[in-house]
Amino acid sequence: MPDLSIDFAGIKAPNPFWLASGPPTNSGYQVMKAFDAGWGGAVWKTLGVPIVNVSSRYGSINYRDTRMAGFNNIELITDRPLSDNLHEIEEVKKHFPNHAVIASLMVESRDEWEQIIRDVENAGADGIELNFGCPHGMCERGMGSAVGQEPVVLETIVGWVMEAAKVPVITKLTPNISHIVDPGLAAARGGSDAVSLINTIKSIMGIDLDTYAPYPIVDNKGTNGGYCGPAVKPIALEMVKELAQHPEIRHMPISGIGGIETWRDAVEFILLGASSLQICTAVMHYGFGIVREMKTGLLEFMEQKGYEKISDFVGLALPNVTEWKHLNLNYKVVAKIDQEKCIGCQLCYVACDDGAHQAIRVIGSTESRVPEIIEENCVGCNLCALVCPVEECITMEHRDQGIAPVTWDELAERGKIPTTFDDDLAGGKGHHVPRPEEAFKFRK
Amino acid sequence: MNPTEAYYESSRCLFCYDAPCVQACPTHIDIPLFIKQIQTGNISGSAKTIFESNWLGNACGKVCPTDVLCEGACVYDNQHVPVIQIGRLQNFATQTMIDEGSNLCKPGEGRNGKIAIIGGGPAGIACACELRMLGYQAVIFEAKDRPSGLTVHGVAPYKITNEEVLAEVDFLQQQLGFEIRYGQQISSQEDLQAIEQEFDAVFLGVGLGATRQLVLPGEDKKNVVGAVEFIEDLRMQHHRIKVPDRVVVLGGGNTAMDAASESARMGATEVTLAYRRSRSEMGGYDFEYELAKSVGAIGLFNVTPLEILGNERVTGIRMIRTSTANGKVVTIPDSEFEISCDMVIKATGQAKQGSFLAMIEGLELDQKKRIVVSSDNYQTTNPKYFAGGDAVNGGAEVVNAAYEGKMAAQGIHRWLESKQE
Ligand SMILES: Cc1cc2nc3c(=O)[nH]c(=O)nc-3n(C[C@H](O)[C@H](O)[C@H](O)COP(=O)(O)OP(=O)(O)OC[C@H]3O[C@@H](n4cnc5c(N)ncnc54)[C@H](O)[C@@H]3O)c2cc1C
Ligand SMILES: Cc1cc2nc3c(=O)[nH]c(=O)nc-3n(C[C@H](O)[C@H](O)[C@H](O)COP(=O)(O)O)c2cc1C
Ligand code: SF4
Secondary structure, three states: OOEOOEEEOOEEEOOOEEEOOOHHHOOHHHHHHHHHHOOOEEEEEEEOOOOOOOOOOEEEEEEOOEEEEEEEEOOOOOOOOHHHHHHHHHHHHHHOOOOEEEEEEOOOOHHHHHHHHHHHHHHOOOEEEEEOOOOOOOHHHOOOHHHHOOHHHHHHHHHHHHHHOOOOEEEEOOOOOOOOHHHHHHHHHHOOOEEEEOOOEEEOOOEOOOOOOEOOOEOOEOOOEEEEOHHHHHHHHHHHHHHHHOOOOOOOOEEEEOOOOOHHHHHHHHHOOEEEEEEOHHHHHHOHHHHHHHHHHHHHHHHHHOOOEHHHOOOOOHHHOOOHHHOOOOOOEEEEEOOOOOOOOOHHHHHHHHHOOOOEEOOOOOOOOOOEEOHHHOOOOOHHHHHOOOOOOEEEEEOOOOOOOOOHHHHHHOOOOOOOOOOOOOOOOOOOOOOHHHHHHHOO | OOHHHHHHHHHHOOOOOOOHHHHHOOOOOOHHHHHHHHHOOOHHHHHHHHHHHOOOHHHHHHHOOOOOOHHHHOHHHHHOOOOOOHHHHHHHHHHHHHHHOOOOOOOOOOOOOEEEEEOOOHHHHHHHHHHHHOOOEEEEEOOOOOOOOHHHHOOOOOOOOHHHHHHHHHHHHHHHOOEEEOOOOOOOHHHHHHHHHHOOEEEEOOOOOOEOOOOOOOOOOEOEEEHHHHHHHHHHOHHHOOOOOEEEEEOOOHHHHHHHHHHHHOOOOEEEEEOOOOHHHOOOOHHHHHHHHHOOOEEEOOEEEEEEEEOOEEEEEEEEEEEEEOOEEEEOOOOOEEEEOOEEEEOOOEOOOHHHHOOOOOOOEOOOOOEOEOOOOOEEOOOOEEEOOHHHHOOOOHHHHHHHHHHHHHHHHHHHHHHHO
């Protein structure tokens, strides 16, 4: 059986599934329950000078019948006294010496940093995570994302921490920034042992149509909160990749966070360079038991691919994530509809006709509702396959053009790219577009 | 179930905590987990989750009365939303793996110990699988020429085909390598002694016997048959069976429902389901009765047979009306009547394997002739013998036999270990 255990920047854990800092790691009770359920590590709810929270704290995006496709919160760091937390960390380490307990920290002055680092190390924490991410409440007080958005400040604080800390240090980054490499570089320059990302994204979940207050509502008011859950995964994946590919950052192990709920999500983060994973929303939704799906799925994947340990496949997708200008412009796919599988909803037809390139035709008879692809019009955009409700009914097939691959960069070098408004080299020149008046044939 | 349906259906599962469906499954399959695994495309993991708890997971997905088990417990029902189709999802996962011939399980590291299993029904097969996982050698002695007991010979054919049943056993046998010796009816003291000598422990998975005699005048006439025998014939030589026009089925359990449904499906035009108590006291599940009614069977309640009429061959049945007083069935004087019919199917219970079991020294049976076992390890009062399935529970479902066979294997393992210390 494959081995799930990891050594993440010197922090050892029986598996890569860690609880992210948040409500599920608020107490020793929860962390021990989680370890018993199979979690490999836990990043404690961020410690610091305790705060006071509001009531009504979370909001959610329900996408049709799917609850919590996206989730947000306006909670701050821990509201429990430091000594209670330290005592419980000690307790957890006594029962689970081989699991990873990482103390997430957020304080202001250098003195405070030095003091709290000493405290959590004495309590037995295996590592420290610096919370430079929280996008609400804390940043207004010059902490959290206020630090994460200021690379110079971030680098300075990481420097203080590195001087004080004996255990490995992970710097947690905020996604509320235009270029994730900037804080990534600052963390590297400050000497951080590792990075974790993403923290939550600044968001408003919606507006109540009676009170006109944003969710979650606190006495008829609300504020921007931090967005997370399945909806943020694509943003997190991209940011993980940015850091994993950067020559001055990639020496640091990455802990991937953001929307992880299934083994597939986990594998995707690992393939893009993460070597441990943190999960918050999925646990808040389903409880600690969700880890049994992730673990069995990951093991099954590793067994099928013949991997023995996690490090065997960390970052294997990175060479395939390139810049747009390096993509092969001569590669062509076209849509194909499986006549047997089609159920006749015609969503593909209307998607292509109204939202893409008019490359699908319907016969308009009652006999058959199965649409047809007009291959010469199909640009291979995928839209029809994406909207099709039937598994594997519309597939994208490769059409060998019999021409050598060529990229935008190469075309540019050869001076073969469009440069004027009506350039003959325009990719869509001569491509079929119906005459405007043909739109009227749909008038009833 | 096709992949699209499996995708949508699995998406609906709420992943309940301490899920009621898991509690309702006699084998406690981790249902939310296997459904989530289907959802995430981990079909092999899903099938593993199923087989880990229930070695006959594929058959059970088809033959289990899910309405009263897992699906009956689904919380969606509290909201009047259609419940998750757990049985069909279960089949989707296991059938996909069986069709692919995937390798899902490996036998455990070899251990000293050889166990004989008498009876290759669901209980015996489950016991053999679990023993192999624990590393023991397992040999099944089966009287008939194919495995699976009543799953092939008894369960109504519309639920599962013989091919499906046999394919699952084949799939398990290929991976786990237990031996089945067919045509080996264990029927004498000598047979038993030979087994006791060669093996370290014995599992009894012999099920129940033939349909019990009613002791009615005329019971020996042609076309008076036991329901289990009738269904077995049907399953083994479907194409050669001809069911006459008018059939009376005696009984109120699920076997009676099956016999009535099947007679109607096989062409009988008048099928009467005669039960000695009232409709509400009938042991058969509601959905089974509804199914029998939907194919044309008619229920006749509070009646009991007195005599089977006819010369050589049955031509009718004389009945009397009954009522229930203090839980007991009493006949109503002067209420006799006759029904003409061409066939009488007795679905009034199977006899126990009493005479065979009596040959085993020190084996205690309860008043109903069920083998007495300890509830934690399924050991009988003869320590070398363990037992499970219909022979122990008096006749339940495939899923119960599968569970008890598996638990007995674990009991055997613990017993052999403790003997070594
Ligand atoms: C008509 C009918 C319909 C049913 N429908 C359903 C249904 O829809 N769903 C469901 O879940 N359950 C159903 N059941 C119940 C289910 O089939 C049984 O509970 C289950 O098969 C019991 O398994 P078992 O292994 O204990 O015994 P069996 O299945 O009876 O298997 C016993 C095996 O032992 C063999 N054997 C017996 N004595 C000896 C011996 N001395 N030597 C060697 N071999 C021997 C037999 O040949 C047989 O193969 C039905 C039962 C009947 C009768
Ligand atoms: C209610 C809530 C509270 C959180 N509190 C913290 C915190 O105290 N410290 C921290 O570093 N991150 C905190 N987070 C962010 C999570 O650790 C995580 O980075 C983020 O939720 C993305 O992961 P997810 O999609 O798995 O939830 C919190 C998230 C939520 C939902
Ligand atoms: S989950 Fe519900 S019950 Fe629990 S604290 Fe929040 S609002 Fe209260």
